[in-house]
């Protein structure tokens with residue numbers, strides 16, 4: 001939360017804008033990104049986000065549509081766009097300031113395949129080859145569960161989800177819960193209190 005006492009996921013942060021630049025340094029990518037008050041992790045790229053992006057995981061050979069669920073100012077979307085120039089990277093958030101920053105950051109870094117918008121602006125016939133997210137755990141368990149199921153249902157049949165979640169914010173129980181909802185979820189790795197979770201549809205799972 002910033003000093004305006006608002007959560008970072010509000011639609012229109014009322015904190016006075018104070019933009020600054022942060023660096024996203026990965027083995028294969030170096031981006032300078034604009035951040036602002038009222039968006040998640042404005043002072044530096046979040047450690048969990050960086051961990052999620054360290055591993056240049058190829059999900060499918062030729063992804064057509066990728067989703068950054070909860071894009072903030074766009075570190076994940078911009079990295080995905082740079083790594084997958086043939087794909088469309090959809091970047092969604094509820095925070096309008098974050099969406100604007102994500103657009104600006106893609107443009108400033110010459111990344112032309114990132115489309116930042118509100119969730120409702122994604123066309124209904126778009127299905128994703130992969131979803132990448134540092135999800136908004138702090139919105140609460142039920143809203144988070146609904147959000148994840150809503151967007152996981154938009155994966156193609158062979159699509160996969162890739163999430164970074166802090167252990168102390170319930171990564172292990174989230175993985176277990178996803179499993180109970182028909183999503184085979186494995187812990188790819190774990191470091192400094194963060195878990196990387198990979199999830200795919202369970203074969204033959206039927207909701208009871």
Ligand SMILES: C[S@@+](CC[C@H](N)C(=O)[O-])C[C@H]1O[C@@H](n2cnc3c(N)ncnc32)[C@H](O)[C@@H]1O
Nearest residue numbers: 008009040049070071072093094095134135136
């Ligand atoms: C943990 S932050 C991650 C932000 C960014 N991806 C990063 O790594 O810096 C989660 C983001 O999810 C957004 N969010 C919250 N509720 C959402 C919803 N219902 N749909 C989409 N995004 C949401 C928040 O505004 C926030 O920007």
